[in-house]
Amino acid sequence: GESVGLHLPTLSVQEGDNSIINCAYSNSASDYFIWYKQESGKGPQFIIDIRSNMDKRQGQRVTVLLNKTVKHLSLQIAATQPGDSAVYFCAETADNDYKLSFGAGTTVTVRA
Amino acid sequence: GAVVSQHPSRVICKSGTSVKIECRSLDFQATTMFWYRQFPKQSLMLMATSNEGSKATYEQGVEKDKFLINHASLTLSTLTVTSAHPEDSSFYICSARKGVAQETQYFGPGTRLLVL
Numbered sequence: 001g002e003s004v005g006l007h008l009p010t011l012s013v014q015e016g017d018n019s020i021i022n023c024a025y026s027n028s029a030s031d032y033f034i035w036y037k038q039e040s041g042k043g044p045q046f047i048i049d050i051r052s053n054m055d056k057r058q059g060q061r062v063t064v065l066l067n068k069t070v071k072h073l074s075l076q077i078a079a080t081q082p083g084d085s086a087v088y089f090c091a092e093t094a095d096n097d098y099k100l101s102f103g104a105g106t107t108v109t110v111r112a
Numbered sequence: 113g114a115v116v117s118q119h120p121s122r123v124i125c126k127s128g129t130s131v132k133i134e135c136r137s138l139d140f141q142a143t144t145m146f147w148y149r150q151f152p153k154q155s156l157m158l159m160a161t162s163n164e165g166s167k168a169t170y171e172q173g174v175e176k177d178k179f180l181i182n183h184a185s186l187t188l189s190t191l192t193v194t195s196a197h198p199e200d201s202s203f204y205i206c207s208a209r210k211g212v213a214q215e216t217q218y219f220g221p222g223t224r225l226l227v228l
Contacts, residue, residue, distance in 0.1 A: 041222070041224070046216060089156070098144065098209055099158060100158065102155045102156045105155050
């Protein structure tokens with residue numbers, strides 16, 4: 001079936017370096033994508049979103065890139081900090097009912 | 113802001129009992145709320161969509177008689193796990209959609225359920 005998935009389950013990054021988290025999706029009808037950050041024992045926290053009519057969107061220290069040709073989504077975190085350590089999920093939705101499909105999640109660990 | 117709360121944050125219960133979890137949107141009205149379940153080291157799995165004033169829509173494989181959902185107002189949805197069993201132990205998370213036109217979902221802090 002169609003689902004949202006992630007290339008790498010874990011990512012270790014040195015503090016201060018940039019992080020790139022990847023996500024592959026297979027539903028060509030997806031038109032809205034969101035990145036969430038989930039810290040241990042907490043609910044997901046909205047980071048940034050992007051619609052299918054865009055290929056790049058920037059926030060504070062974060063950038064989301066969307067490549068619809070290869071159905072690929074990425075989240076770039078600039079100058080990664082210890083507080084960025086968490087599990088990151090991409091999610092997509094394609095229907096008017098706004099149901100989200102979540103990827104498997106990437107665990108990011110920041111080394112001091 | 114868009115704050116969603118859940119109560120309780122943790123609950124331990126005996127097998128066979130029922131547990132009610134509340135989800136509230138604190139500073140906005142949510143016409144639609146969603147309930148997810150998350151097992152350790154796994155992703156979020158949508159259980160059901162809760163619409164104010166109407167019956168919830170359950171995802172395939174989710175028993176509606178076991179997971180009762182009530183969306184009594186624009187700021188409150190409840191999930192009741194009936195006759196809980198150890199396999200129902202999980203992290204239950206709700207989310208709320210802010211407004212009719214916005215797709216962004218804001219998540220609650222989650223409720224950890226342990227059934228003994």
